[in-house]
Amino acid sequence: xxxxxxxxxxxxxxxxxxxxxxxxxxxxxxxxxxxxxxxxxxxxxxxxxxxxxxxxxxxxxxxxxxxxxxxxxxxxxxxxxxxxxxxxxxxxxxxxxxxxxxxxxxxxxxxxxxxxxxxxxxxxxxxxxxxxxxxxxxxxxxxxxxxxxxxxxxxxxxxxxxxxxxxxxxxxxxxxxxxxxxxxxxxxxxxxxxxxxxxxxxxxxxxxxxxxxxxxxxxxxxxxxxxxxxxxxxxxxxx
Numbered sequence: 345x346x347x348x349x350x351x352x353x354x355x356x357x358x359x360x361x362x363x364x365x366x367x368x369x370x371x372x373x374x375x376x377x378x379x380x381x382x383x384x385x386x387x388x389x390x391x392x393x394x395x396x397x398x399x400x401x402x403x404x405x406x407x408x409x410x411x412x413x414x415x416x417x418x419x420x421x422x423x424x425x426x427x428x429x430x431x432x433x434x435x436x437x438x439x440x441x442x443x444x445x446x447x448x449x450x451x452x453x454x455x456x457x458x459x460x461x462x463x464x465x466x467x468x469x470x471x472x473x474x475x476x477x478x479x480x481x482x483x484x485x486x487x488x489x490x491x492x493x494x495x496x497x498x499x500x501x502x503x504x505x506x507x508x509x510x511x512x513x514x515x516x517x518x519x520x521x522x523x524x525x526x527x528x529x530x531x532x533x534x535x536x537x538x539x540x541x542x543x544x545x546x547x548x549x550x551x552x553x554x555x556x557x558x559x560x561x562x563x564x565x566x567x568x569x570x571x572x573x574x575x576x577x578x579x580x581x582x583x
Contacts, residue, residue, distance in 0.1 A: 355381035355406030358416030360388035368394035370557035381406045429455045434567035440503030456570035461503025463559035468577040475515035485537045492524040492532040
C-alpha cells in the first residue's frame with residue numbers, strides 16, 4: 345500500500361476579504377492542500393467561510409502552517425512578510441498597493457517567497473507576451489496600458505498594470521498608463537500597440553476572482569519545503 349502524504353498546511357491572511365474568500369474556496373477543493381488557518385482583522389474573527397473559522401490576526405497566527413498566503417492590504421502584508429521571514433516560513437504575497445519603500449522592504453526578504461501582483465496564470469502569460477510583442481514590433485508603435493477595476497479598488501494604477509509597464513520598460517518601451525474605476529468590474533487589462541493604420545491589442549479580462557485564485561495552489565506547491573529564494577509566478581508556471 346502506498347504511503348499517504350500529509351497535505352500542505354496553509355495560513356491565508358486577509359481571508360475574509362473579497363479575494364481572501366475566493367482563495368479559501370479555491371483551496372478547499374485541493375486534495376493535497378489544507379487551509380489550517382484563515383486570518384483576518386478582529387472584526388471578522390469567528391466567521392465561518394468555506395469551512396474555515398476566521399481567526400484574529402495576531403503575532404501567533406499561522407505559526408504551524410507550512411506556507412503562508414497573503415491577500416490582505418499593503419501595510420498588513422509587509423508586516424506578515426517580515427514575520428514570515430523571522431520564522432523562515434515560505435510566503436505567497438498577492439497583495440498590491442505597496443509604496444516604493446514597502447516594495448524595497450519586500451525585495452530584501454530572505455525567506456522563500458513569491459511576490460505576485462496578480463496570481464492569474466493568464467495574466468502572467470500577458471507579462472511574458474507584452475515585452476515580446478513590443479520587441480517584435482520595434483520603435484514605430486505607440487504603446488499604452490488601460491486597466492479597469494471595480495470602484496472599491498484603492499491603488500491606481502493596479503499592481504498588474506505596474507508589472508506590465510515594468511516588463512515593457514525592460515524591453516525599452518515606455519507605455520502610457522490609464523486607470524478606470526467603475527462599478528463592480530473584477531479586472532481588465534489591455535495593452536495597445538498602435539501605429540498608422542493598425543492597432544494590436546493584448547487583453548486579459550477577469551469575469552471572476554477565481555481567475556486570480558487559480559494560481560494560488562500551484563504557488564503553494566512550488567514554495568512548500570523551500571527555505572530561501574525570491575520567485576515569481578513565471579517560475580511557478582515554468583514560463
